[in-house]
Amino acid sequence: MKRSSDVIALPSARPDLAQSYSASDSGIAQAISRAQENLLRQQRPDGHWCGELMVDSTLCSDYVLFMHWCGDVDPQLQQRCVRHIVRRQLPDGGWNIYYGGPSEVNASVKAYFALKLAGCSADAPFMQDARANIMRLGGIPQMNTFSKLYLALLGQFPWKYLPTIPVEMVLLPSWAPFHIYKMSSWSRAMLMPLSIISHFKPTRVLPGEKQLHELYPLGTEQTDLRLPRSEPFWTWRNFFLRVDDTLKFLHPLRLRPMRRRALEEAERWMLERIGEGSDGLATVFPAMLNCLIALRALGYSKKNPVYVKAEKDFAGLFVDDSEDFRIQPCFSPVWDTAINIIALAESGASPEHPA
Known part of the structure; x- marks a missing residue:
């Protein structure tokens, strides 16, 4: 029976490593050994693995918006979020949603809004660059509904x-x-x-200087902000x-x-x-x-x-080290543990290994 192309076949037995590289290739063998040692060092005392999930700037942006919606801003935490956001601004003024990706309107609007709420001047060069980029992307009307909800909480949609x-x-x-x-x-x-x-x-009402009127290309009065219908009637x-x-x-x-x-x-x-x-x-x-x-x-x-x-x-999702503050989207002990066990087994670790 033909196997579906979207199913990954896992071997039922450990493959012969000699088929993929020469046993005499000491460089590869040493690299595998070092990789195994690195994985084993990261194993938790109870046997599982859980690495940090690295994502984009939107989580810090969302949290700044949340603090201002609550009216309970932690100045130090806000400043850490601001540094995180500013460091991830792209040369064209926007923010992306994956490493190496292009500027994306939702991430860019939320970053701009968070920085503005945190006290960054809209006239600062990096804010002007951000605003120009957002307008090129279509502004707030082009955001998805989930992102617009966070704006609505602060009276901006x-x-x-x-x-x-x-x-x-x-x-x-x-x-x-x-x-x-x-x-x-x-x-x-x-x-x-x-x-x-x-x-x-x-909804929390913001003072005029914190609002986002400048990110509506045609203003809020002249723009039909309803979700557009598709061309065919029955969809x-x-x-x-x-x-x-x-x-x-x-x-x-x-x-x-x-x-x-x-x-x-x-x-x-x-x-x-x-x-x-x-x-x-x-x-x-x-x-x-x-x-x-x-x-x-x-x-x-x-x-x-x-x-x-x-x-x-x-707050358990927060990661605060000497280099950067960031927020994880979730924890991943199940899939990290499964992936690492497979990696160790496929690279030659004995089934009897204590790990």
């Missing part, structure tokens, strides 16, 4: 142009065509706090956009008899997954940050034990 996320979805039965447990775990952890945020729409995109139009039409009518119960259920669902024994909601940056926002929107104070633990779990 109209909530009415964001997709509605009805919290009542948590009440749908398992036999329904759409149900939260028919999503991936990662998507579910993202969507539940977002549904709470979508209900409350908690899944158009279907969901019409569903969203219906939800937006019903919202001011307050025909939401199940809203209170749904909010309580969504809150309960979230609390069950951030309590003792958890390292945070899905232990992934976006879900954990959304969880903090949702908790504040629900009325949890900064000193509430639930919020304190969620904030502590979130």
